Amino acid sequence: MSSRVTLVSRSALALALTATLVACSTPSTEPAAPRKSGDPEGDAAKARGEAIVVGRAPAAAGGLSSIVILEPKEPREFPPQTGMPIMDQISQVFTPGVLFVRTGQPAEFRNSDEILHNIRVRNDETKEAAFNIALPTAGTFTYTFLKDGFYDVGCDIHPAMAAVIIASKSPYTALAETDGRFVVDRPVPAGAYTATVFADIRRVDLAVEIVAGRTNLGEITFPQSK
Numbered sequence: 001m002s003s004r005v006t007l008v009s010r011s012a013l014a015l016a017l018t019a020t021l022v023a024c025s026t027p028s029t030e031p032a033a034p035r036k037s038g039d040p041e042g043d044a045a046k047a048r049g050e051a052i053v054v055g056r057a058p059a060a061a062g063g064l065s066s067i068v069i070l071e072p073k074e075p076r077e078f079p080p081q082t083g084m085p086i087m088d089q090i091s092q093v094f095t096p097g098v099l100f101v102r103t104g105q106p107a108e109f110r111n112s113d114e115i116l117h118n119i120r121v122r123n124d125e126t127k128e129a130a131f132n133i134a135l136p137t138a139g140t141f142t143y144t145f146l147k148d149g150f151y152d153v154g155c156d157i158h159p160a161m162a163a164v165i166i167a168s169k170s171p172y173t174a175l176a177e178t179d180g181r182f183v184v185d186r187p188v189p190a191g192a193y194t195a196t197v198f199a200d201i202r203r204v205d206l207a208v209e210i211v212a213g214r215t216n217l218g219e220i221t222f223p224q225s226k
């Protein structure tokens, strides 16, 4: 296992953190569950050469739960998305507040409120605008993100409205529970991957081996900042 920690800037969650971080993660790959283990989901995945991938990332901090993205070591084509990711505006709240989208595939934005909103989206790292559009009641807008990364979402009319979009080519992503537990959104084909874990403004990249059946990445920890 190797790991690498870098800092990411997420202005939506901006917190001052000056510490230099050192990798301190101990993921483990557990063998697939045996037959009649009471894990029919894992057994079914195993029969397809895939794995249910679970683990525990740091608990939510800075208003955002941890995020996990698995990228295969060997680049490959991913299956296209089966449904369009949707971010709505309901009672002056972006819903959901965190949305995964697939880079190069469309996502839809909606306004279900009786009032006008706009949607301003920019890449959090480069601060480059993705788009900024006005969206009247019942309006929809479709956009295709072209670059992997975190995007800040806001409405200039209602400054309290904020959301985060995570664009990734890989469909193997997870938004952790507030206590840090996560299950990757869909079964993952067995093989070597890089698991990137974002917790607050910290990021760690872990080399992991996904074994068909059920792979537990264990507890992913970050050192305490000084």
Ligand SMILES: [Cu+2]
Binding pocket: 092, 116, 117, 118, 155, 156, 157, 158, 161
């Ligand atoms: Cu608004």
